[in-house]
Amino acid sequence: MTPERYAKILRVLSRRQPTLTVLMDQVNKPHNLSAIIRTCDAVGVLEAHAVPPSDGRELDFTGDTFEATSGSAHKWVRVQRHVDAVQAVRGLQARGFQVLATHLSQRSVDYRDADYTRPTCVLLGAEKWGVGEGAAGAADGNIIIPMYGMVQSLNVSVAAATILFEAQRQRLATGMYGAPQLSPTELREQAFEWSYPDLAPGYRERGEPYPALDDAGQIVP
Ligand code: SAM
Numbered sequence: 001m002t003p004e005r006y007a008k009i010l011r012v013l014s015r016r017q018p019t020l021t022v023l024m025d026q027v028n029k030p031h032n033l034s035a036i037i038r039t040c041d042a043v044g045v046l047e048a049h050a051v052p053p054s055d056g057r058e059l060d061f062t063g064d065t066f067e068a069t070s071g072s073a074h075k076w077v078r079v080q081r082h083v084d085a086v087q088a089v090r091g092l093q094a095r096g097f098q099v100l101a102t103h104l105s106q107r108s109v110d111y112r113d114a115d116y117t118r119p120t121c122v123l124l125g126a127e128k129w130g131v132g133e134g135a136a137g138a139a140d141g142n143i144i145i146p147m148y149g150m151v152q153s154l155n156v157s158v159a160a161a162t163i164l165f166e167a168q169r170q171r172l173a174t175g176m177y178g179a180p181q182l183s184p185t186e187l188r189e190q191a192f193e194w195s196y197p198d199l200a201p202g203y204r205e206r207g208e209p210y211p212a213l214d215d216a217g218q219i220v221p
Contacts, residue, residue, distance in 0.1 A: 001195050001216075001217045001218065002217075003215075003216040003217060004103040004153065004219025005195075005217065006191075006195060006213070006216060007217075008160055009191055009194050009195055009217070010187075010191060012044075012076070012177075012221045013072075013180070013187050013190055013191055013194070013219060014180045014182075014187070015044050015177045015180075015206060016044050016182055016190075017043070017044040017045060017046065017171060017176065017177075017183060018046045018047070018181055018186075019097070019119035019120070019181065020043065020044065020116065020119075020120055020164075020167055020171070021040075021045055021046075021047060021048055021049060021092070021097065021116075021120070021121045021122075021166070022040060022045065022047075022048050022049065022121065022122045022123075022124055022160060023050070023051070023082075023085070023088055023089070023092065023099070023121050023122070023123045024036060024048065024049070024050040024124050025050075025051050025085040025088075025123060025125050025126060025131055025135055025154075026051055026052070026053045026054060026085075026125075026126035026129075027050070027071055027124060027125075027126060027156055027166070028053040028126065028127075028129065028200065029127060030068075031157075032127065032155065032156050032157045033050075034073070035160075036048070036088060036124070036156070036157050036160045036161075037073045037074050037079070037159035038073040038164065039160055039161045039164050039165075040073070040077045040164065041057070041073035041076050041077050042073075042164075042166065043164045043165065043168040044168070044177065045077055045110065045164070045180070045221050046077070046078070046190075047077070047078040047079070047080055048077055048078070049079070049080045049081075049082060049088055049092070049121070050079050050080070050082070050124060050192075051081075051082050051083070051084065051085045051088060052059050052080055052081065053126070073195075075197070076130050076194065084155055085123075085131075085134070085135035086132075086134045086135050086138050088135075089121075089123065089135050089138045090138060091190075092133070093138075093140070095119075096119050097120060097121040098117045098118050098119065098120050098121070098140040098141065099120075099121045099123055099138070099139040099141075100114055100120060100121070100122055100123065100139060100140065100141045100142070100143045101123040101125075101131045101135060101136040101139035101141070101142050101143070102122065102124055102125060102130075102142075102143055102145075102159055103123075103125065103130065103131040103133060103136040103142045103143075103144070104141070104142070104144055104214070105136060105142045107138050107141070107142050108140070108142040108143060108144045109141065109143055109184065110143070110144065110145075110146060111143040111144065111145050111162070111163050111166060112122065112166055113143075113172070114141060114143055116166065116167035116170045117129045117176065118172065119169050120167065120200075121139075122143075122160065122163050122164065122167075122180050123136075123139055123181055124156050124159065124160055126156075127155075127156055132152075132172055134140060141150070143163070145159055145162050145163070188210070188213075189210055191213065191217075192210040192211070192213060193210075195213065196219075
């Protein structure tokens with residue numbers, strides 16, 4: 001751990017947006033998953049959510065395709081797995097998130113008309129089927145990126161990036177990247193986990209608090 005590396009970790013964590021997230025509903029292609037995670041890192045998503053494909057396959061966060069497309073972003077964005085999209089939507093709503101499903105319906109609005117300064121989860125659908133009707137119905141709103149071409153939809157990672165950077169634009173305009181959104185305790189703990197990924201699990205297993213770090217990121221003896 002160099003002081004420069006630790007300073008970068010603190011700088012990135014001070015801009016993390018714990019109130020902005022995505023829920024990937026059965027997005028299963030590794031290059032799409034990894035591209036979405038990479039965008040999440042870029043806009044400051046702390047934790048993403050995913051429902052694995054219904055065919056019983058697990059989410060594939062490994063392999064050359066995933067590694068190559070993610071640019072190692074998966075190290076910096078936790079992914080919380082859920083069994084079912086509707087339950088995941090309700091759980092996020094119970095935590096205070098508005099869930100905006102990327103879904104064409106009678107109540108769909110242009111994605112730019114949504115307020116992403118509120119705690120927001122963007123629900124993204126599977127490549128083949130899109131967002132399920134149940135999850136779209138349970139969501140607080142439906143949003144679409146207007147399409148004027150011959151093709152009906154975008155690649156899911158492109159749609160995710162388009163919407164998340166609109167969220168970033170709105171949050172920049174209201175100063176949400178200017179002050180840490182994580183509490184001092186969350187920031188300190190996350191900084192330890194990112195700085196010492198090999199040591200952190202041991203502390204958690206033993207139920208011990210993480211040790212303090214000095215200004216250069218070294219463990220205080
Ligand atoms: N056949 C699917 C359908 O009917 O929804 C197309 C799914 S599309 C390839 C995969 C995902 O990308 C969608 O579920 C949505 O999350 C996102 N997406 C693609 N185009 C979009 C658009 N124009 N507006 C909003 N989201 C879009």
